[in-house]
């Protein structure tokens with residue numbers, strides 16, 4: 808089956824009922840969607856499907872045939888962050904980062920679809936995303952900053968040289 812992820816079409820070999828999360832991580836080596844609860848409850852596996860945030864752990868491959876999938880790898884680069892990524896950086900909205908991909912994509916969908924969202928709409932869009940370490944205040948502030956255009960991606964300096972990383976434990980969630 809063909810799967811379009813971040814604008815690139817892939818031939819995937821996994822069975823039709825394999826989860827999109829599994830295919831992204833294990834077949835396409837896109838590891839920004841994290842394997843958290845794998846039951847739809849934590850939001851770490853969120854990706855955009857035709858621009859809408861969806862939990863990839865719950866989506867069988869067959870359900871996304873022909874759709875455009877976006878992961879964090881498709882948002883920006885280390886030296887060219889998207890506005891939502893830059894807002895998270897400016898507001899220190901990530902610690903371990905395990906939840907961050909899901910929040911970034913939920914925030915990006917909101918920015919694209921409802922840039923005038925109210926605080927209540929921001930909270931609604933982020934509900935169901937669980938963060939165990941940063942706390943939600945910074946995350947909400949970051950999303951609101953991006954919505955209000957109060958973000959400066961050009962000021963963010965890449966603090967590391969992007970490089971290929973080895974997966975030490977195949978199938979691990981991180």
Ligand code: FES
Pocket residue numbers: 841842843844845846847848849850851852853862863864865
């Ligand atoms: S891993 Fe998909 S919602 Fe938790």
Ligand code: FES
Pocket residue numbers: 900901902903904905906907937938939940941
């Ligand atoms: S930053 Fe660690 S779980 Fe959210």
